[in-house]
Amino acid sequence: MEHRDSDFNILLATDSYKYSSPSFYLLITSRVCSVSAGKVVTPEKIQEAKEVYREHFQDDVFNEKGWTYILEKYNGHLPIEIKAVPEGSVIPRGNVLFTVESTDPECYWLTNWVEGARWARLGSIRLCTITAWGKDHEKDAFEHIIKQFPNVPVSIVSDSYDIYNACEKIWGEDLRSLIEARSANAPLVVRPDSGDPLDTVLKVLEILGKKFQPVENSKGFKVLPPYIRVIQGDGVDINTLQEIVEGMKQHKWSIENISFGSGGALLQKLTRDLLNCSFKCSYVVTNGLGVNVFKDPVADPNKRSKKGRLSLHRTPSGDFVTLEEGKGDLEEFGVDLLHTVFQNGKIVKTYTFDEVRDNAQLVESEIEVVH
Known part of the structure; x- marks a missing residue:
């Protein structure tokens, strides 16, 4: 049978560990998938996912209320915005490549869903990562999860x-x-x-x-x-x-x-x-208050993640720089190089192969010569 995008159930497009992924704003490094565009949530897919997760986890962990909200308010379109560097761009490692942000406070949990990440619950169906609680409340996060x-x-x-x-x-x-x-x-x-x-x-x-x-x-x-x-x-x-x-x-x-x-x-x-x-949570909004979020493992400083709202810029010397904690709003290095490519269920920016080739071109000063 020929596969159709309409047959794909995005509600099941994650693994056991990565189920129930939270937060408002993340830096991520995977590519936007076309199966996220259009009406991807239907009553049939909600019911299918509910049954699969109940059988798999032997517990009612499925966020039926959240997915039903998306179905009813947005006709099954995902209320998220994804910003990314132009396709094909050569960006030094350590920089943000694109971000995902919820466009509806009720769907704070959806941002991580597009990739899947750590799962935890806050409140009734409220989700967030361990780091979203902050370092001083790590115990509270742990306690809440094991009680849930x-x-x-x-x-x-x-x-x-x-x-x-x-x-x-x-x-x-x-x-x-x-x-x-x-x-x-x-x-x-x-x-x-x-x-x-x-x-x-x-x-x-x-x-x-x-x-x-x-x-x-x-x-x-x-x-x-x-x-x-x-x-x-x-x-x-x-x-x-x-x-x-x-x-x-x-x-x-x-x-x-x-x-x-x-x-x-x-x-x-x-x-x-x-x-x-x-793929890390870097910013959440709790009770109207924005909180910068980051991970900083004592056993591996290289895994320290960036925090807050992120943007990508060029310095006066032409180097790329990622600004954290919303500092890009000051426009110290000009406009953000991340452009909206996906918004509320629609792919709003695409690139031709010629454009990708042009974006991938390096000038001589950007090529490192190894002797």
Whole structure:
């Protein structure tokens, strides 16, 4: 049967981990997909997604109210605005390539949906990332999530600022009683997401082992209580996986304490990390107040993300510069080079192949000569 865009259900276009993705404004590095244009939400697709997510998660996590709102108010068109650099532009790494912003405060959760990211809930259906709570309220974010999902396993990225403090102080002390009350069928799964994989896993296990008394299994290896586990996804490939498992064995930690996740590293390992590309929440509006949001893991300074509203400019010398925290509004370096390409369900800017070629041209001064 010939595939039609109308058959594609964008409500299901994400994976389990990336379901329910929040916030107002993000810097992202993926391309706009044509399947996001037009009427992409219908009653049939809402019902299909509701049934699939209920079966998959064994819990009612689907944001039916939010998608129904989009269907009724916008006739199924996505109320978001995407700004991007001209297609084909050669931009030095470390700069914003494009941004996504909700055009309706009721659809704050939709911005991350177009790519998928960390999932958490605030209030009834209100969503946001851990970093949107701010560093001083990381414990509150953790507590809210585990209370929202008491009967299913819940994996929480815990390295937004300091993974070791999160394990020792927040999980191991502040929220310890809540964790201990969970069942083996609904464990907290602590997720580190930066640093050297082996060193990080071993240190996390060591800290958790001091806070949550492990038992020794029949083989003589330590096992954390069934209500708490660890998952390592960052930097996992066939080699690091073996290193982590061997390291755990040497330190007498059972493999049943941990799960692993891996994406592009399972294939050719040409991933976004080669150029330090990422999709991060950088700005939210809470009760009418704008808040600059960023991630700053203690184990990996290179993963510190940009914060606030972002814009791309040329300096007087011709270099590209990304301005953070809305400083581009001052027009210190002229107009923003990010142009609106998608708005409220419509692709408003396209480029011909000749235009892409022209945009990709480099002048001699921009070509680095390696001897």
